[in-house]
Amino acid sequence: MRTAKIAPSLLSADFGNLQRDVEMVENSQAAWHHLDVMDGVFVPNISYGMPVIRAIRKHASKPLDVHLMIVDPDRYIEAFAELGCDHLTVHLEACTHLHRSLQTIRGCGMKSGVALNPHSPVSLLEDCLDMADLVCLMGVNPGFGGQSFIRNTYKKIMELRTMIDSRGLETLIEVDGGVNLDNTAHLLEAGADVLVAGSFVFGSEDPVATIARLAAVEAC
Numbered sequence: 001m002r003t004a005k006i007a008p009s010l011l012s013a014d015f016g017n018l019q020r021d022v023e024m025v026e027n028s029q030a031a032w033h034h035l036d037v038m039d040g041v042f043v044p045n046i047s048y049g050m051p052v053i054r055a056i057r058k059h060a061s062k063p064l065d066v067h068l069m070i071v072d073p074d075r076y077i078e079a080f081a082e083l084g085c086d087h088l089t090v091h092l093e094a095c096t097h098l099h100r101s102l103q104t105i106r107g108c109g110m111k112s113g114v115a116l117n118p119h120s121p122v123s124l125l126e127d128c129l130d131m132a133d134l135v136c137l138m139g140v141n142p143g144f145g146g147q148s149f150i151r152n153t154y155k156k157i158m159e160l161r162t163m164i165d166s167r168g169l170e171t172l173i174e175v176d177g178g179v180n181l182d183n184t185a186h187l188l189e190a191g192a193d194v195l196v197a198g199s200f201v202f203g204s205e206d207p208v209a210t211i212a213r214l215a216a217v218e219a220c
C-alpha cells in the first residue's frame with residue numbers, strides 16, 4: 001500500500017514561534033519542510049525570504065523543500081543553494097527558459113522542481129520532464145494558505161503519472177494547496193507522491209497527530 005510523504009507548509013506556522021514550529025515538524029512524521037517564498041509580483045502576497053530560511057535551516061535537519069513564487073527566479077538559484085536548500089521549485093509560468101533553470105538548479109547540487117498553476121496543462125512539461133526531480137501541481141491559485149482545493153487537479157495528477165511512468169522517470173509528483181484528510185486518499189490514488197499541507201496542519205489542535213494521520217492514509 002502506498003502512503004504519501006507529507007511536507008507541512010510553514011506559511012501557516014506561527015512566525016512569532018517559528019523555532020517551535022520547525023521543531024514540531026522535525027519531531028513529527030513529516031518528510032520535508034515546505035517553504036513558500038513569495039515576492040508580491042508573481043503572486044499577490046509577500047511571505048519571507050533568505051534571512052528566515054537561514055534561520056529555519058539552523059533548526060531543521062529534514063530536507064528544505066523551497067517553493068519559489070517569484071518572477072525571474074534564475075537570479076537567486078545560487079543563493080538558495082548556498083543557504084542549504086535541498087529542493088528548489090520554480091514556476092513554469094515565471095521562467096522564460098525553464099529547461100535552463102532546471103539545469104542550473106541541478107548544477108547547484110539541489111533537486112530540481114517545477115510548479116504548475118491550476119491553469120497550466122501538464123503537457124507543457126513534455127519537453128523538459130526529464131530535467132525535473134519533482135513536479136508541484138498547485139491545487140489552488142498560489143499566494144495564500146487556506147484556500148479550497150480545485151478538483152481539476154486530480155485529472156492533472158493522473159495525466160502526469162502516465163507521462164512519468166511511460167518514460168521510466170522517477171520524478172515525484174507533489175500536490176500543494178487545499179490538502180486535508182478528506183482528499184488525501186483520492187490524491188494518492190490519482191498518483192501523488194508528496195502532499196503539502198499548511199492550514200490543515202497548523203490550524204489543527206495537535207499538528208503532530210494531524211501529520212501522522214495524513215502520513216498514514218493509504219491509497220485504496
Ligand SMILES: O=C(CO)[C@@H](O)[C@H](O)COP(=O)(O)O
Nearest residue numbers: 142143145146177178198199
Ligand atoms: O504555495 C502555497 C500557496 O501558494 C502553499 O504551500 C500553501 O502554504 C498551502 O497552504 P494550504 O492550502 O495547505 O493551507
Ligand SMILES: [Fe+2]
Nearest residue numbers: 036067176196
Ligand atoms: Fe507552496
